[in-house]
Amino acid sequence: MKVFNCVCEFGHRFEGWFDSVESLDEQIKAHLVACPYCDTTNVKRVPTASYVLASRDKAKTEMSDRELEAEIRSKVYSAARTLLKDSENVGERFAEEARAVHQGKAPQRRIHGRCTVEEAEELLDEGIGVLPLPEGVVHENN
Structure with a gap:
């Protein structure tokens, strides 16, 4: 999974986890990606340094x-x-x-x-x- 940055029409920035940039773009075009803050589906991908979370890093991201x-x-x-x-x-x-x-x-x-x-x-x-x-x-x- 890759993490991409997105922004909605109201300027809310959020991350999305997708298989590929193509998958993200297809889902945005089909209005399947919604802003977690305001629920609008008018979002776009913004430039980002995408990364893959290594299994050894998982423990660092888990919260109680x-x-x-x-x-x-x-x-x-x-x-x-x-x-x-x-x-x-x-x-x-x-x-x-x-x-x-x-x-x-x-x-x-x-x-x-x-x-x-x-x-x-x-x-x-x-x-x-x-x-x-x-x-x-x-x-x-x-």
Whole structure:
């Protein structure tokens, strides 16, 4: 297997493991390669020094479950904080404010706040995109 660098239309860089450059190019053309960050299939291969992972190097790349969980948690929190940047905290009024923004009754802007699971499901059913964030991501200064 060879590792190739790819980038999506939104600038997310990621690696892909493929049998060959031809295989990668075919899969990109067929929209079978998706960005792991935003799921778009509009990706392209970028110049890279491809390499093959030798079996003796495998032990160096293996992570414990705890290390992997910590790395994923760190990336999720980082992505969530990026989403929160420059957004308005509407607190407990989140569901009603999200509806008002969606219906054009309130100014278009990024908001965050709190709502129940039932309220979030109702918003999704109404076509209003919401994204639950892990506890501890939102702070009073966000």
